[in-house]
Amino acid sequence: MATIKDIAKLAGVSVTTVSRALNGYSDVNANTRQKIEQIAKEIEYSPNALARSLVMKKTKTIGLLVSGLSREGSKDNIVFDVLTGINEYCGEMDYDLVLFNTNSSKQKEKTYTQLCRERRVDGVIVQGIKKDDPYLIEIFESDIPCVLIDVPLENETTGYVTTDNVDGTFRAVQHLSGLGHINIAMVNGHDQAFVSQERLRGFELGMQKRNLPIRREWIVNGEYTELKAEQVTLELLTAFPEITAIVSASDLMALGVMRAARQLNRKIPDDLSLVGYDDITLAAYVSPALTTIAQDTFRMGFTAADLLVGILQGTETNRVKIIDNELKVRQTTTKIN
Amino acid sequence: MATIKDIAKLAGVSVTTVSRALNGYSDVNANTRQKIEQIAKEIEYSPNALARSLVMKKTKTIGLLVSGLSREGSKDNIVFDVLTGINEYCGEMDYDLVLFNTNSSKQKEKTYTQLCRERRVDGVIVQGIKKDDPYLIEIFESDIPCVLIDVPLENETTGYVTTDNVDGTFRAVQHLSGLGHINIAMVNGHDQAFVSQERLRGFELGMQKRNLPIRREWIVNGEYTELKAEQVTLELLTAFPEITAIVSASDLMALGVMRAARQLNRKIPDDLSLVGYDDITLAAYVSPALTTIAQDTFRMGFTAADLLVGILQGTETNRVKIIDNELKVRQTTTKIN
DNA sequence: ATGAAATTCCGAAACGTTTCGGATATTTTT
DNA sequence: AAAAATATCCGAAACGTTTCGGAATTTCAT
Numbered sequence: 001m002a003t004i005k006d007i008a009k010l011a012g013v014s015v016t017t018v019s020r021a022l023n024g025y026s027d028v029n030a031n032t033r034q035k036i037e038q039i040a041k042e043i044e045y046s047p048n049a050l051a052r053s054l055v056m057k058k059t060k061t062i063g064l065l066v067s068g069l070s071r072e073g074s075k076d077n078i079v080f081d082v083l084t085g086i087n088e089y090c091g092e093m094d095y096d097l098v099l100f101n102t103n104s105s106k107q108k109e110k111t112y113t114q115l116c117r118e119r120r121v122d123g124v125i126v127q128g129i130k131k132d133d134p135y136l137i138e139i140f141e142s143d144i145p146c147v148l149i150d151v152p153l154e155n156e157t158t159g160y161v162t163t164d165n166v167d168g169t170f171r172a173v174q175h176l177s178g179l180g181h182i183n184i185a186m187v188n189g190h191d192q193a194f195v196s197q198e199r200l201r202g203f204e205l206g207m208q209k210r211n212l213p214i215r216r217e218w219i220v221n222g223e224y225t226e227l228k229a230e231q232v233t234l235e236l237l238t239a240f241p242e243i244t245a246i247v248s249a250s251d252l253m254a255l256g257v258m259r260a261a262r263q264l265n266r267k268i269p270d271d272l273s274l275v276g277y278d279d280i281t282l283a284a285y286v287s288p289a290l291t292t293i294a295q296d297t298f299r300m301g302f303t304a305a306d307l308l309v310g311i312l313q314g315t316e317t318n319r320v321k322i323i324d325n326e327l328k329v330r331q332t333t334t335k336i337n
Numbered sequence: 338m339a340t341i342k343d344i345a346k347l348a349g350v351s352v353t354t355v356s357r358a359l360n361g362y363s364d365v366n367a368n369t370r371q372k373i374e375q376i377a378k379e380i381e382y383s384p385n386a387l388a389r390s391l392v393m394k395k396t397k398t399i400g401l402l403v404s405g406l407s408r409e410g411s412k413d414n415i416v417f418d419v420l421t422g423i424n425e426y427c428g429e430m431d432y433d434l435v436l437f438n439t440n441s442s443k444q445k446e447k448t449y450t451q452l453c454r455e456r457r458v459d460g461v462i463v464q465g466i467k468k469d470d471p472y473l474i475e476i477f478e479s480d481i482p483c484v485l486i487d488v489p490l491e492n493e494t495t496g497y498v499t500t501d502n503v504d505g506t507f508r509a510v511q512h513l514s515g516l517g518h519i520n521i522a523m524v525n526g527h528d529q530a531f532v533s534q535e536r537l538r539g540f541e542l543g544m545q546k547r548n549l550p551i552r553r554e555w556i557v558n559g560e561y562t563e564l565k566a567e568q569v570t571l572e573l574l575t576a577f578p579e580i581t582a583i584v585s586a587s588d589l590m591a592l593g594v595m596r597a598a599r600q601l602n603r604k605i606p607d608d609l610s611l612v613g614y615d616d617i618t619l620a621a622y623v624s625p626a627l628t629t630i631a632q633d634t635f636r637m638g639f640t641a642a643d644l645l646v647g648i649l650q651g652t653e654t655n656r657v658k659i660i661d662n663e664l665k666v667r668q669t670t671t672k673i674n
Numbered sequence: 675a676t677g678a679a680a681t682t683c684c685g686a687a688a689c690g691t692t693t694c695g696g697a698t699a700t701t702t703t704t
Numbered sequence: 705a706a707a708a709a710t711a712t713c714c715g716a717a718a719c720g721t722t723t724c725g726g727a728a729t730t731t732c733a734t
Contacts, residue, residue, distance in 0.1 A: 001454065003720055014684045019722060027682060046454040050391045051720035055689045059387070061435070069424050071635055073417075075618050080410075080417040087406050091438035096456065098398070098435045101428035117338065117383040119433065255622070281412050285592070287624045298408055340690055351714045356692060364712060388690035392719045 002045040010039050022047070053120060061096040062086075062308060063121035065112075065135075067128035069099075075226075076252055077281050078297050082127055082149060085301025093309055095122075112138040123308045125149070130192035145311045147304050151194050152320070159311060159319030161304045165198035166205065168293040168325045172247040172275045173206030175291075175327055180336035181245040181273060182212055187233060187257060189224035189249045199249045199277065218243065222253040229256030237264055237272075244272060244336055251276035251283045251292055258286070258332075269334040279328055288331035295325045339382040347376050359384070390457060398433045399645060400458035402449075402472070404465035406436070412563075413589055414618050415634050419464055419486060422638025430646055432459075449475040460645045462486070467529035482648045484641050488531050489657070496648060496656030498641045502535035503542065505630040505662045509584040509612045510543030512628075512664055517673035518582040518610060522555035522573060524566050524594060526586045536586045536614065555580065559590040566593030574601055574609075581609060581673055588613035588620045588629055595623070595669075606671040616665055625668035632662045 123145035222229030248254040254276030279294030310316025405416040460482035559566030585591040591613030616631030647653025
């Protein structure tokens with residue numbers, strides 16, 4: 001494979017000159033530069049990024065640590081959309097992305113820092129990490145620039161992007177309350193996600209604002225899966241038939257709720273109103289179409305990448321970015337009858 | 338950052354010995370090895386993959402060239418699932434993945450070979466490339482190991498994985514014909530996808546087998562988008578109301594067909610039977626649930642990665658892999674009345 | 675004509691590994 | 705006890721770049 005030396009030899013100059021010519025420095029004669037570029041093209045030279053990175057001490061790559069890259073994550077296009085957003089930005093800024101493979105078994109062997117330093121990524125974006133993941137501490141303590149998605153952790157070298165989850169569920173109950181609902185329950189997700197407590201908080205605030213009763217037995221855990229949500233909703237609605245509305249902490253769980261309602265012969269939205277969270281693709285296609293709190297996951301990815309290179313270049317001072325969310329009213333909510 | 342030299346100094350040995358100790362060579366004393374490993378841990382040494390790759394001339398990374406990593410590709414979990422499959426395998430085999438960026442205009446300036454050689458990836462997996470993409474020629478001519486998804490191109494260094502697309506649509510029409518349908522139309526995708534012609538071929542073969550008439554006006558192009566499919570189906574069904582069944586070359590287009598049918602007040606499946614292709618997540622959730630030809634996209638990704646490292650190691654002789662597909666009968670097909 | 679300034683080039687070190695060919699010390703064989 | 709074999713280590717080159725400090729040449733101002 002052609003190297004810079006080959007060009008130097010053919011052009012009758014030093015490697016220094018070739019390097020500087022190809023990188024657009026000003027201290028090289030126009031003629032020699034042209035000649036060098038010509039030769040480079042002829043022998044199909046392409047620079048070795050490894051060698052360059054080695055000496056420059058930066059790789060122009062950002063690492064990606066994503067937990068949801070699994071078969072189950074497929075229904076949920078969140079991971080995909082965030083990835084797409086990141087990829088979009090990286091394309092514009094000429095960064096490459098490397099996907100770290102980190103199944104649980106491998107994670108025990110290598111620490112977070114080792115993973116990142118081996119590949120010498122300039123920075124990392126972390127998505128879907130759980131509260132109790134040991135990597136989390138490392139992320140916070142290490143000096144590797146990092147931005148987290150939906151994990152509020154800030155630092156000189158680490159920032160995060162998230163949506164206003166409190167506001168999200170808050171608006172969900174405002175919407176339901178506005179439709180006359182009083183007996184509102186919540187299907188929340190597991191506790192390993194940071195967003196869960198925020199979405200719960202928003203629910204509580206919303207209820208308080210409207211002077212609605214919050215009953216602990218009406219707040220159940222669907223583990224962010226469709227199946228589990230179906231099960232707990234089944235129990236919930238049989239035990240408390242007086243519930244007329246449910247806010248779910250994710251669309252996927254909302255689908256489970258719909259399944260449960262169907263089994264109990266409770267028509268949505270007439271017998272039960274439902275608002276989800278996320279606005280995954282399925283939400284708009286399922287019938288009745290799901291009313292939900294939409295978050296712009298593409299933009300989350302995009303701004304995450306933007307924030308990261310901001311930190312990398314030292315130009316970013318505000319290391320936390322909040323993306324707006326939006327209530328999309330579709331067909332699963334209606335006035336109480 | 339700690340290097341091998343630091344360890345050497347602390348342990349009082351040469352860098353050679355450190356390197357060989359850390360890499361498990363046999364010509365290093367058990368005591369010194371232990372000492373070296375001890376020190377390495379203490380000073381938190383992590384090897385520099387760049388330096389290693391530079392001299393070893395391989396990076397243990399595989400490049401990913403995917404076209405569908407865009408906002409539109411989100412409804413379609415195919416890209417995601419393939420990616421997941423690849424990622425799964427790479428996790429097992431300790432390869433890292435680097436996502437090349439192709440949708441940006443900037444990166445398109447670089448040739449395929451440049452892209453790959455710069456990053457020194459060991460091999461490449463290409464997904465969603467169009468027939469007329471100039472990269473395709475390069476892929477074939479270059480000596481960089483590569484496996485393509487759904488593009489039948491074979492070579493000493495390039496293989497591919499696909500499903501039996503002819504068989505897929507063939508079975509679709511067998512199914513419909515078995516239900517008594519005679520006037521069967523097809524909504525195919527654009528011509529830049531290799532699978533299009535195969536799926537068309539399967540349709541034709543299926544019709545011939547059953548002695549059913551193939552009418553060219555009944556084969557329309559939905560461009561693999563929901564919207565376009567809706568439009569052409571609208572025209573198709575208004576012009577030829579006698580059509581009782583449609584096979585679509587993708588599920589996404591099938592959704593468009595469903596939209597069109599709804600507008601024309603033709604109930605699916607009673608007034609119109611429909612079978613899709615892909616089995617995307619939406620297929621099972623939409624109502625009526627879509628009968629479709631399912632392809633195991635996760636497995637496609639997994640075997641693609643498997644095939645690639647096979648080629649890399651020179652152990653793989655069969656460079657084309659065909660994955661089975663399966664007819665999933667759901668609710669959009671029924672007996673003709 | 676002369677010194678100053680600008681232009682254009684280059685040698686060599688550095689980045690952090692791996693690996694070849696050999697050197698030294700220790701053990702085994704005869 | 706000498707020779708052979710083995711165990712353990714090391715020096716130096718190589719991978720392909722970038723960059724610092726300076727050198728040689730040309731142009732400019734005076």
